[in-house]
Amino acid sequence: MQNKRRREKTMGRAPCCDKASVKKGPWSPEEDAKLKDYIEKNGTGGNWISLPKKAGLTRCGKSCRLRWLNYLRPNIKHGEFSDSEDKVICTLFSSIGSRWSIIASRLQGRTDNDVKNYWNTKLKKKFMSMNQSVEMKSQQVTLLSILQNSTISSPSSLSFTGSFSYSSAAASSSLLSGNSFTSVQESSTGPSQSNSKGQINHVIDQELVEKYDNDDDDDVAFVAQNISDVDYLYNGGSVNQWIEKENGLWEENPFDEIKELIRTNTTSRCNNFLFDE
DNA sequence: AATTAATCCAACCGCAATACG
DNA sequence: ACGTATTGCGGTTGGATTAAT
Numbered sequence: 539m540q541n542k543r544r545r546e547k548t549m550g551r552a553p554c555c556d557k558a559s560v561k562k563g564p565w566s567p568e569e570d571a572k573l574k575d576y577i578e579k580n581g582t583g584g585n586w587i588s589l590p591k592k593a594g595l596t597r598c599g600k601s602c603r604l605r606w607l608n609y610l611r612p613n614i615k616h617g618e619f620s621d622s623e624d625k626v627i628c629t630l631f632s633s634i635g636s637r638w639s640i641i642a643s644r645l646q647g648r649t650d651n652d653v654k655n656y657w658n659t660k661l662k663k664k665f666m667s668m669n670q671s672v673e674m675k676s677q678q679v680t681l682l683s684i685l686q687n688s689t690i691s692s693p694s695s696l697s698f699t700g701s702f703s704y705s706s707a708a709a710s711s712s713l714l715s716g717n718s719f720t721s722v723q724e725s726s727t728g729p730s731q732s733n734s735k736g737q738i739n740h741v742i743d744q745e746l747v748e749k750y751d752n753d754d755d756d757d758v759a760f761v762a763q764n765i766s767d768v769d770y771l772y773n774g775g776s777v778n779q780w781i782e783k784e785n786g787l788w789e790e791n792p793f794d795e796i797k798e799l800i801r802t803n804t805t806s807r808c809n810n811f812l813f814d815e
Numbered sequence: 816a817a818t819t820a821a822t823c824c825a826a827c828c829g830c831a832a833t834a835c836g
Numbered sequence: 837a838c839g840t841a842t843t844g845c846g847g848t849t850g851g852a853t854t855a856a857t
Contacts, residue, residue: 564825587842604826639845655824
């Protein structure tokens with residue numbers, strides 16, 4: 539790829555930057571000030587490649603973009619993640635995998651890099667320890683073992699049966715993607731309440747799932763109508779919003795938003811470790 | 816107090832998708 | 837329609853900091 543790029547230098551647009559003369563490494567406060575000042579006054583101009591020169595920086599455009607998006611941009615939230623943010627991350631990770639930009643978009647002021655770092659350094663361990671009490675059943679794979687054994691970016695050929703503490707999004711998203719699973723058992727609800735048994739379960743028959751394999755809309759309708767034993771779902775909206783059934787019916791289709799995000803943000807990627815190939 | 820190990824996180828890299836000429 | 841430039845994303849790295857010995 540790089541050789542190809544080099545060859546193409548002679549014609550077409552200029553390359554994004556000359557790596558030899560571009561500064562790398564941590565940003566100084568002066569550089570931060572220059573970048574912030576320039577963007578606040580002029581915007582990004584829709585072209586990151588030419589921005590550093592205009593802003594008086596000897597940085598690659600890519601580096602400027604990253605610095606702005608992850609650190610300098612207004613309303614960035616730093617510091618501790620709240621419990622509700624944890625829930626959102628766990629829920630969405632279980633349903634869509636390591637799609638950090640999508641997950642971050644559900645958390646106000648958080649960046650994909652932040653969420654990714656937080657997951658990799660802290661939340662994954664927390665999440666896994668919560669699952670450690672789960673009994674392994676023969677020929678069934680727990681979320682813990684999936685997390686321990688899978689390369690997240692690679693879809694694994696697994697069926698999932700395990701304990702998941704937050705919502706049934708894992709099951710639903712598998713359906714949305716046209717993939718299948720055998721069953722999901724949930725150990726508790728997302729919100730503070732639990733049902734009378736202290737446990738919420740649902741099991742979806744794989745044959746039924748396969749019936750709806752290739753039609754997203756049907757999948758969603760199917761899921762929404764058939765998760766009869768689940769009382770709460772995270773709705774993919776702002777932090778800690780959960781959808782609750784009323785009179786046994788979902789007030790709105792709980793999966794529309796996540797489905798739309800997946801639809802608009804991806805075409806071919808499939809990072810969900812719960813998916814069958 | 817010194818050393819080592821573990822953790823955290825900003826930044827980089829390469830790839831794929833999208834925009835554009 | 838095609839090829840290249842640019843953007844956006846996720847994985848990874850490496851330096852700084854903190855904890856443990």
